[in-house]
């Protein structure tokens with residue numbers, strides 16, 4: 001390690017011992033990083049090939065206004081997404097405000113009063129509780145007579161096949177499968193396991209719609225849920241597939257008839273996909289998708305590095321430093337509210353934007369407890385950018401993700417440790 005690097009980090013507030021520990025951990029990760037790079041390379045070719053096949057051209061960067069009829073860029077973008085996901089159709093819009101909105105559109109569009117939604121993988125993401133009506137909420141699907149059922153994962157993280165078989169009934173219309181653990185400590189599902197689950201469910205009820213909440217999973221593996229039988233796959237553009245350049249938006253890809261339903265729900269019956277001005281975002285959406293495999297790889301390296309580092313320091317981490325990854329989220333159990341605050345403040349202090357502000361916990365809409373969020377991001381709430389969220393409740397875990405570049409992710413993680421050390425909430429191993 002050159003002295004120049006040491007001095008560079010020191011000038012940025014990272015003590016020598018912290019960098020030295022980081023470097024020691026990195027030296028054990030070269031094989032992992034090579035693996036991550038190879039996945040990114042395969043995904044890069046997948047995206048590039050989709051762009052070539054669908055003839056992305058300079059004209060695609062033009063914008064539409066008003067109704068947004070005949071928007072070549074928007075139509076090409078959607079064709080590119082469909083190709084990347086090996087799906088029949090796609091809806092990729094700035095008018096989809098976030099991942100929750102994309103999921104809400106997909107759920108509402110493909111159910112009718114009397115239908116039932118089943119989650120065979122336990123409780124869905126917090127913000128969906130109001131959408132579905134698991135928690136009473138104005139305008140929830142429950143208010144429209146759509147019911148909900150859930151089968152939890154087994155204690156070892158496996159699927160409860162007997163429970164799932166028993167839960168599927170004549171009203172079961174749509175299966176909601178969340179790939180990522182979200183704010184939980186259950187394991188994230190690999191695409192392969194999602195495929196096994198879908199095959200089992202289709203074996204019981206072939207015409208049920210299998211929808212995957214793909215948030216944080218895109219480009220972490222070389223295949224996506226639509227490659228293993230998912231009828232719909234849904235996510236946010238301020239996470240992986242936006243590549244850090246999409247300023248907002250969400251996507252829905254899958255079977256044509258179900259995507260069409262989504263379009264009629266997002267705009268109006270009769271108008272569907274034909275309308276929706278792109279307002280200048282086509283270039284950012286396309287360029288962001290182009291960068292997404294590399295950006296996701298950087299975020300993954302950050303997650304693996306954080307896992308190994310915090311594991312070495314004696315903290316609980318999910319996933320651990322050596323297991324396979326299926327999303328970019330890293331959970332670190334810090335054990336106290338003070339440590340959660342310090343970790344998040346370290347991440348914030350490492351940010352390119354708003355590095356001088358001190359994040360405070362607040363009652364975020366859609367979440368159960370107060371949450372502290374560190375996000376010095378170019379786009380509000382963008383979690384493909386380096387960010388950390390910590391709900392202030394036991395076991396006092398932080399959920400850490402993103403990093404538009406690996407170097408920034410590394411710096412942020414070292415800074416989080418620096419902040420913990422300053423408040424004596426962590427201790428360096430004796431050897432450092």
Ligand SMILES: *Cc1c(COP(=O)(O)O)cnc(C)c1O
Nearest residue numbers: 098099100125180182213215236
């Ligand atoms: C982030 C996330 C969502 C919701 O996305 P928003 O853009 O925050 O609305 C839904 N599901 C999972 C698993 C997520 O990680």
